[in-house]
Amino acid sequence: MTAVIRVAQLRKQFGAILALDDMTLDIDAGEVVALVGDNGAGKSTVVRCLAGLSVPTAGQIMLDGAAVRFAHPGDARRHGIEVVLQELALADRQPVYMNVFLGRELVRRPAHRLDRRGMAAATQRLLESLEVRIDSPHKIVRELSGGQRQAVAIARAVHWAKRVVLMDEPTASLGAVETRRVEELIARLRERGTAILVVSHSLDQVFRIADRICVLRRGRQIGVRTASETTAEEILAMITGLA
């Protein structure tokens, strides 16, 4: 079956710096691929290219077999790709529901006015369904804890996710319980048939949730392994380059 999303010979150059060189990866529907590597390996670059935030210098991105080019992030959204960035990309002074609907606000007649009631209600339902502990969708994001803010970013991606969800260190600032919840969420997305790419520093987490693991080192793709057919030691060796 054709992969939902495929990158082929992806290359990104920032001036003299080669952040990513000749990377090829498939992600199938209902599959979790973990992207691992040390700092500066190029993981965030991959996420940004797939999310439409960076334009690749060379290579192709293909969705359902068809090549796509993202002129700007909105293009990626329209193709059903959602992303949870490390910086979370939240508007701190806006309420939770406005953040969930940021860029895709609901409007109603007359005059295409913002449907705040509708957005708040939908957000409330979303938060409940994901068991996110936030009192009200009207709460201003700035007043939330780090874990709650992460939950909003993830909830947003989940809500809009159609085909692909990209997550860059989604549990970085979360405690153990919240981390477990996010991993359960990822599992649920997987069941739904979403293609998922997760960047993670934690090999434990990677082995808990991933189907396949892609290792990058200094912009180069070292290898892709099926999680059940490899070990943490092997992955670590690939990450560090030390046998």
Place this chain on the structure above:
Amino acid sequence: MATSDRAWPPVRLQVVDPQRFVVYGVFVVVFVFFAATLHDDGFLTQTNLLNIVRQTTPITIMAVGVVFVLSAGEIDLSLGAVVALSALVTADLLQDHSAVLAVGAGLAVGVAVGVANGLFVTALVLPSFLVTFASLAVVTGLARSVTDLRSVAVENRDFAAIFGSGDVGPVPGLAFWALGATAVGHFLLRYSRFGAHVLAIGDNAQAARATGIRVDRVRLLVFVLSATSAAVAGILYAGRLQGATYTLGEQDLLTVIAAVVIGGTRLFGGEGSVIGALVGSLLMGVLTNGLVLWGFSASEQLIAQGTLLLVAISLTLRGQRADG
């Protein structure tokens, strides 16, 4: 544990944002103070109160534009010069052409400057402070040369009646302009997608971009809005004064920004209030008016205004910081 039947506060129509009540409170205090102390000096007469509306309208209209600029995290220093240039262009054309053409040309000045500002900021990725500082110089030069420093009289009665000098019964036409601009601005900021995007960009431009908002497009529109509001103010000045001169608007920028900031719009973006800006503008007008009627000397007026503004701005900023 979240449950579907747990009550959460329903959405209420927030015309008056309770977090930004400072400007309303200060306005009431100042107004009541003058009403009480200047009772016999004509402060509360219909004429005087309507005069305050006339005097503040151009500032109010510019303030609406500036709310959007500041909310988006930008600034527009070229406003004053746009006022002068559009006023002169309109007044000059009124001498031999129809009011429609003259007004159209005046507005076109605003749109053109706004587009120029917006393009330099977005396409060339330059800070708006520098870009609008430069366009201020350019437009000032244009305003001075368009009529060679000459003042131009406006004799077109119909134009003057609609754009600044006319009344509808006892109500000055300018009141409708101020209310109209405020209503449009308020709707745009609070109830439209555009307004939501403006605020998001001022809050976190990267986040806005990541969610697919066309940040550059919104920024461009914000500068067009600002310069066009200045052009409208210029046209209204031409109608109200029945003439135009190159010094019009020269000193309005600070008054406008003060009104906007006191009204609760955040100087660095992300939060804005059009209603607050209207009240801020009226507050400045009441202050100026009251101090004159009181009989203070010109120097005393400046000191009193400066002190009161400092107090009002401090209170507003403290209120903003208290939100956490």
Place this chain on the structure above:
Amino acid sequence: MDIRAGVQAAGLLAVTAALAAVGVGCQSANDEPAASGTLRITASKPLGKTLGPNGEEPTPASALRLTNKEIARVRAGGYTAALVWHEQSDFTTALDEGVRDSFRKLGIRVVAETSANFDAAKQKSDVETIAAKHPSVLLTLPVDPVVTASAYKAVAAQGTKIVLLSSIPNGMEYGRDYVTMVTDDLFQMGKRAADALAAAIGDKGTIAYFFHDANHYVTNQRDQAFLRTITNSYPDIEVVAKAGIADPNRAQEVAGATLVRHPDLSGAYVMFAQPPGEGVLAALRANGNSSTKLVTLDLDEPLALDMAKGGHTSALIIDRPYELGHAMAIAAGYGLLSKPAPPFITGPAITVTRENLAQAYQESLHRSAPKSILDALGR
């Protein structure tokens, strides 16, 4: 050789030497800075007079008078006044003082005062606001005759007596809309500038004429008076450069360009002191020029200091704002009594040189000279 011829020759030689010595002596006196010699100015015959903006004949301010009976009648009226000025400066402070001192004697109470800071829209608002107090009289300097007209006409229509300073808003009629217009004796100021500059350069030499390149009643009259006087009354003085300054803030650039073409000017006239006079002085200094004499209008501290230290500035022609204020106040009295005032009133001018600099502050602005100037004068 014949002894008589020898004596004649010696005599001729002696006379020639004496004349040469006198000639050299005279020249060196003109090269020396004014500090070491008094500037002796001869007043030339006036070649014109100040006319009002609409050609009105002038009446000197000293001719305005109210009898004791008239003063008593004004006092009895319990009248009020509003003062709507164009700026805040030494000039308006002295003007204001002159007005208020006279109003005190007339029993007129000042109920409001505003300053427009040259902003026409603010002035319109100021007039609107004070009109609501229905003052009996309004004294004002309109910042722009075109753009403020509507404001003043409205307040005139409600019966307030208006006395104007230096500008008549378009469409306002003498008698109907305003009592009189007061301004400086503009012709005298320009003429005195010419006389002073001529004296400073010894009635001969080359000068630059920096005039106001704009259609502005006050400056145009003064500039043209200067030009007419210097051209017709001083045949040995040549105006080698006429440079128009449209923007008073760019005077230094204009002067700089002129100095490049004429580096050895004997003297220069500038339309007024601040900022163009200061700009020209800066240009002279930047050029390393030390001999060009400068004459301009208004008592401005940097130029006064330059004059006190014996620099370029030889004379400042100034007006007397306190007297102007007094004249406006008396004219207001005329208006209240419905006594016809002359349509156009001129106030006196003073030529200020180093000799009378200290007293000039007292005479013109009714205050003592700044310490820096007194120090430079050695007092």
